[in-house]
Amino acid sequence: MGCQSEVTIGDYLTFAICTHDPDTGELADADAAPLYRLYEDETAVPILTGTMAALDPVNTTGFYTERVHCSLANGFEDGKSYTIYVEATVDGDTGGVAYAFVAGG
């Protein structure tokens, strides 16, 4: 899926989603920029939140990415696991996906 499984502390990680019309299954742009929340282990307070942006929208449909800096300054720690919750709305229907990765030294 659209997220690597491991990242080195200090590196960047890019995750991606494809959004679809829930009625037809067709690739479709989201009503608004998809939201993401990034959690460490099972700590309920996210260390990062934000929105994703369309990438190459002239040649793609419903394709959104986000690049995050997995740095100590951003709260990432060696050996911890991270979960990204992504929420996107198409034609008024909100769907979601979760990704996971681990940070290493």
Add this chain to the structure above:
Amino acid sequence: MGCQTRVTIGASLTFSICTHDPDTGELTDTDFAPTYRIYEDEIAAPILTGAMAKLDDANTAGFYTERIACSAANGFKDGKSYTVYIRATVFGGTRGIAFSFVTRAWIIPGVAKVTLEHWPDIIAKLEHETEVIAKLEHEPDIIVGLEADP
């Protein structure tokens, strides 16, 4: 998806799912806590089972996670593959997903087989990797019998 593909023995692993209304596709909480079963290779008896919990419920919908300790005490072994089977029910409709990951010990490129007698060689190879050395110094059992990273 919501699970890393590799884990070090002794570390924790967190897996996650998003659940949806099967009729509308909307993110929706489940009727009850999703259950999971973790299998080693293709052995039919799971080594771990349990239920997942909501995370950050106030700001999410249908978002469940579970954190497990991939320890020897929990039955995890180096070099084995593991499959997580998850079942969740929304408005009476039950759906599932499977994740897989592999366990590993510490990987040290260039060292064909690591045993305790190789410890001085390892230190020499990692002369400038002070953080790695600090970690390994406290976990000598982990590196016994380790094969090299191909």
